[in-house]
């Protein structure tokens with residue numbers, strides 16, 4: 001029985017792939033013992049870039065940033081085979097770094113001998129020495145021929161995944177996507193944390209600027225609406241509802257015109273300008289009913305009293321997000337659609353007006369004197 005089991009295991013290994021040069025795990029395609037790999041355009045430093053952590057899709061900014069384009073061009077030039085593949089043009093394929101512009105699919109098919117050899121060389125080179133070159137390129141993980149390898153779990157080698165028999169999926173860190181890693185620049189960079197979401201579970205404001213401080217604690221939604229988040233490219237039934245509310249052409253698809261209209265709506269109503277139909281935006285568009293609001297049951301005067309008691313010892317300012325901002329917006333008498341718990345430019349203008357009316361300095365920062373002024377109104 002035991003021998004039979006061993007035979008079965010060996011058979012599975014032989015079918016599923018090959019034993020790698022290190023003999024530690026299976027690989028998606030045969031790996032050469034001495035891969036040729038890619039040639040860096042600069043002299044590489046001794047130090048390696050920090051191991052990229054898994055950072056899932058956070059925004060919708062599909063495209064081909066510098067690091068993705070440079071890797072694609074170098075891979076195609078080096079191996080001269082396989083298709084250039086897609087960099088995403090929409091954001092509705094489920095959670096995927098493609099939507100952030102942080103992924104590339106190299107179209108190499110396991111059924112094509114030349115492409116299979118090229119894939120083996122690239123992946124062997126990328127993952128060798130505990131993923132040295134993945135770190136230098138800022139690559140988080142790769143998926144090929146039903147297996148996944150992640151630099152942040154490199155000790156586990158190639159693990160089961162699915163599909164991807166006609167391409168290699170490559171996901172990048174923000175540093176990698178932007179082309180700032182040592183492979184391209186010759187210098188190890190600080191970790192770029194990318195855009196941060198203001199509300200937990202909601203998308204971030206797209207940004208092309210690196211950010212070197214980690215994201216703060218994500219804030220629970222202060223207003224809820226049952227509609228699901230709809231992203232660029234979506235054909236969900238709710239898209240046409242939004243198009244009607246936004247008074248734009250009802251194309252039934254979340255197209256570019258919808259993105260512009262959503263951004264304009266978000267700017268006008270003090271929402272994080274994500275360009276997506278996220279939950280705060282849905283809640284703002286349906287102000288009277290079907291929203292669940294943390295300030296429910298309070299009027300402006302009660303909100304001011306609650307704010308003074310609860311937030312009098314802290315300060316709120318531009319981009320402050322959460323319950324405090326929601327109570328501030330109610331106390332300021334802002335319109336329901338603009339009370340989203342996000343301290344944006346509409347709130348800022350209302351705060352400055354309050355300060356002017358109350359004879360306070362127009363700092364735009366809300367502390368005890370501002371709450372006191374609100375309770376006195």
Ligand SMILES: [Zn+2]
Pocket residue numbers: 098103104105168169170
């Ligand atoms: Zn992909």
